[in-house]
Amino acid sequence: MFQTFIASANTGTASPTRAGSSGGPGVRKGRWSKEEDTHIRRDQWRSKEEDTLLIRKGQWSEEEDTLLRKCINQYSPVKWSQVPKLAGLNRCRKSCRLRWVNYLDPSIKRGSFNEDEEDLIIRLHKLLGNRWSLIAGRLPGRTANDIKNYWNSHLSKRKVNVEQRILEPIRPKPVTLPQNWSWLRMKKQGEAEPIMETKVPDGEEHDQWLRMINDSKHDPENYYTLNDPMASNQHADFGFECVYGVGEEESNVDAILQGDGLLSDIKLWNDSEVE
């Protein structure tokens, strides 16, 4: 089915113009050409078992896609290390996995990102930085690779803009909140710049907010002191968990997203918006 090629025993390379990791004069470097790619060459990701094989690289053919789809559908859940063998593919496990998770998985959403998704990516990137898989986890049907590519090709162009609005990813840290509770202005400790603005919710959402705060009061892990922000004009020292919900980082993010209403009014802002 695939071309075979006898590799050099020393270098393991399939092309006479290529060498092993040590390289050397006259040796071609950089991306493998299409022509070279028709040869089957070594794969650095491979396991010991795979080491005995000559693994294909480069663009996937329709035939390979079909084999991989068939294999996953038939054997799922399956160990990726077994996929090449089961599928009859001369690809390494990692290549198979990547092809599936980034392209073949039927749950993957194709097409351009809409405004909502874009907005969500910006907000999540502000919170999480370049943790693409976490971000992808909150955009159904989108892969980490797609989001990363989209960020790098589209959103990073607006980086200057974004950076004016977002000073840094939010990290749990104690802050002092001002007396004006119609909105909260949080400041980075020791710095003057406010990093975000949000409104304290009212009505039922306010009750939810207070419950969350009260619950967290009794959590010995919390490092902040707490006053009821709506009950008085006192200052209160908070950790960001207080705003986002107490727990692991992920659940904090969930709190932001699920608590729409509680926190949907999170607003990125620049200096011109500061009172």
Place this chain on the structure above:
DNA sequence: AACGCAATCAACCGCCTCAAA
């Protein structure tokens, strides 16, 4: 039509973590 440049994105690379041996 031909060329050059920029943008896009699939795929590769190297590293990390974790579990099992």
Place this chain on the structure above:
DNA sequence: ATTTGAGGCGGTTGATTGCGT
């Protein structure tokens, strides 16, 4: 305690595509 294998991740590359000249 150490080694090994597997899965997963973010960064990067380079082929392809699109667009302007």
